[in-house]
Amino acid sequence: MMKALLSRFGTARSVAIPDDLWNAALAALPFVTRLSVEEHARLRALVERLLADKEMAAAGGLELTAAMLVHIAVQACLPILNLGIDWYRGWTSIVVYPTEFLVPRAITDEAGVVHEYVEPIAGEAWDGGPLLISWEDARSGRGEAGPYNVVIHEFAHKIDMLNGDADGVPPFDRKLHPALDCARWTAVLHDAVDRLRAELELIERELPPGIDPDDEAADPYYAHLPLDPYAAHDESEFFAVSSEAFFVDPARLRDAFPQWYALLAAFFRQDPATR
Numbered sequence: 056m057m058k059a060l061l062s063r064f065g066t067a068r069s070v071a072i073p074d075d076l077w078n079a080a081l082a083a084l085p086f087v088t089r090l091s092v093e094e095h096a097r098l099r100a101l102v103e104r105l106l107a108d109k110e111m112a113a114a115g116g117l118e119l120t121a122a123m124l125v126h127i128a129v130q131a132c133l134p135i136l137n138l139g140i141d142w143y144r145g146w147t148s149i150v151v152y153p154t155e156f157l158v159p160r161a162i163t164d165e166a167g168v169v170h171e172y173v174e175p176i177a178g179e180a181w182d183g184g185p186l187l188i189s190w191e192d193a194r195s196g197r198g199e200a201g202p203y204n205v206v207i208h209e210f211a212h213k214i215d216m217l218n219g220d221a222d223g224v225p226p227f228d229r230k231l232h233p234a235l236d237c238a239r240w241t242a243v244l245h246d247a248v249d250r251l252r253a254e255l256e257l258i259e260r261e262l263p264p265g266i267d268p269d270d271e272a273a274d275p276y277y278a279h280l281p282l283d284p285y286a287a288h289d290e291s292e293f294f295a296v297s298s299e300a301f302f303v304d305p306a307r308l309r310d311a312f313p314q315w316y317a318l319l320a321a322f323f324r325q326d327p328a329t330r
């Protein structure tokens with residue numbers, strides 16, 4: 056799919072993105088526009104490499120265009136700007152759906168009964184398998200409801216899964232991350248998750264009776280949280296959601312979780328709040 060779409064721009068190993076597609080993608084993503092000229096050049100080389108390496112396929116009747124591929128790949132490559140394309144190794148496919156899509160789920164309750172249901176989702180990263188994404192969500196880059204970025208979220212999960220299960224602790228490289236160690240990372244991460252959960256509980260306790268926490272009417276109450284409440288789900292979601300905020304709304308994350316922000320800056324080897 057990718058090769059067919061971009062074949063007129065280059066060979067399979069090196070896709071050359073035309074200037075108009077590149078400029079359109081940057082203009083639509085304000086948090087990428089702020090990069091320096093030198094960073095833009097390196098980002099572009101990474102995007103060209105990602106587009107050559109990965110197979111991108113459409114699902115659900117979507118017609119993928121080269122502009123869409125570049126738009127997604129620019130967001131995907133921002134987290135690895137100072138890490139390298141190797142951090143997306145071990146998997147090949149990106150599947151793009153037109154909007155949120157349904158994924159079959161099964162949970163086993165306390166009585167051992169399996170409940171099957173379908174869940175609408177905007178993106179998902181499978182360990183060792185494809186990365187699935189909704190174009191409607193990937194297109195905006197930033198949702199109306201805050202620093203939401205489904206592309207960075209799912210690619211952060213891929214980085215997290217490089218060293219096994221998604222647990223919020225990505226692998227550290229001795230050369231790239233001399234100051235990072237697992238014990239401190241885990242301690243700061245647990246602390247941050249606990250704090251978010253405590254704030255979330257407080258909000259839920261103060262919700263007026265009659266307002267369902269899952270209902271849109273509850274959104275203004277959750278707006279006081281420094282991060283999307285989904286981050287409180289577990290450590291892996293906290294890592295993915297705070298990675299979105301790190302790149303899209305960094306100052307707010309830095310003010311709310313300064314120690315965690317500093318660790319993310321050391322890990323991604325970037326400090327977006329200073330851009």
Ligand SMILES: [Zn+2]
Pocket residue numbers: 208212291292295
């Ligand atoms: Zn997630």
